[in-house]
Amino acid sequence: xxxxxxxxxxxxxxxxxxxxxxxxxxxxxxxxxxxxxxxxxxxxxxxxxxxxxxxxxxxxxxxxxxxxxxxxxxxxxxxxxxxxxxxxxxxxxxxxxxxxxxxxxxxxxxxxxxxxxxxxxxxxxxxxxxxxxxxxxxxxxxxxxxxxxxxxxxxxxxxx
Numbered sequence: 001x002x003x004x005x006x007x008x009x010x011x012x013x014x015x016x017x018x019x020x021x022x023x024x025x026x027x028x029x030x031x032x033x034x035x036x037x038x039x040x041x042x043x044x045x046x047x048x049x050x051x052x053x054x055x056x057x058x059x060x061x062x063x064x065x066x067x068x069x070x071x072x073x074x075x076x077x078x079x080x081x082x083x084x085x086x087x088x089x090x091x092x093x094x095x096x097x098x099x100x101x102x103x104x105x106x107x108x109x110x111x112x113x114x115x116x117x118x119x120x121x122x123x124x125x126x127x128x129x130x131x132x133x134x135x136x137x138x139x140x141x142x143x144x145x146x147x148x149x150x151x152x153x154x155x156x157x158x159x160x
Contacts, residue, residue, distance in 0.1 A: 009035045017121070019128035023048025024107075027124045033117030041117040043124060044069075047108045052101040057151045059094055062114045066090040066100070071108035075100045097152050114148075123147040 011030050019027040028044040047053050056076065066073065068088045075082050075090055076099040083103050084090055092098045102108035114120065123143065129135040144150045 011035075019124055021047075021051075021128060021131050023051050025051055025131075027128065029121050029124060031117070032121045033119050036117050038117050040113055040115040041120050042111065042113045043120075045108075045110050045112060047071075047073075047102040047110075049107050050102055050104045052099075053108075053110075054098075054100055055151060056097050056099040056153070057149050058097045059092075059114065059118075059148045060150060061094060061148045062116055062118055063094060064092045064098075065113040065115070066092075067111045067113075069109040069111055072103035072106040073100055073108045073110055074103040118148045120147050120149075123149060 009031060017029040019029065021027065025045070025047045028046075030042040030044060031040065033039075033041050045053060053073075066075070066084075066089065068084050068086050068090075070086050072086075073084050073088075073090075075084060076097075077090070077092065078096055078098070082090075100110075123140070126135060126140060126143075130137050130140065140147075140149075141151065
């Protein structure tokens with residue numbers, strides 16, 4: 001069989017970079033845009049009991065898919081708050097402000113896929129440093145366009 005186009009990308013479980021987060025959480029960096037010819041980016045996020053995953057933000061260029069692998073995740077999707085249990089799926093289109101975290105009293109494990117892909121491994125590494133108090137959150141504000149993560153306040157206004 002002849003295969004044309006880009007080669008397949010494989011990330012063995014023991015080769016994936018893990019960025020530790022407080023309370024037993026972690027980002028597992030699975031695929032960045034450069035690994036997939038820009039098709040997608042993927043990471044796994046483990047969150048400790050009731051921990052926040054991301055504050056309110058939107059993506060201008062990409063759709064984000066979340067597949068809850070374990071536990072319960074709480075999502076804010078525009079004005080709607082929903083809880084999604086293991087096995088559930090959420091797809092967030094571009095421009096929709098969203099936030100997420102482990103539901104109160106629950107730990108969570110979620111696979112996140114962003115398509116088309118954006119180089120975001122650097123963003124996740126920085127978030128790890130922010131979560132551990134080694135870097136201020138405000139340092140990410142100048143990087144919003146680069147990572148296609150645009151933070152907004154509760155009224156939907158851009159945070160800069």
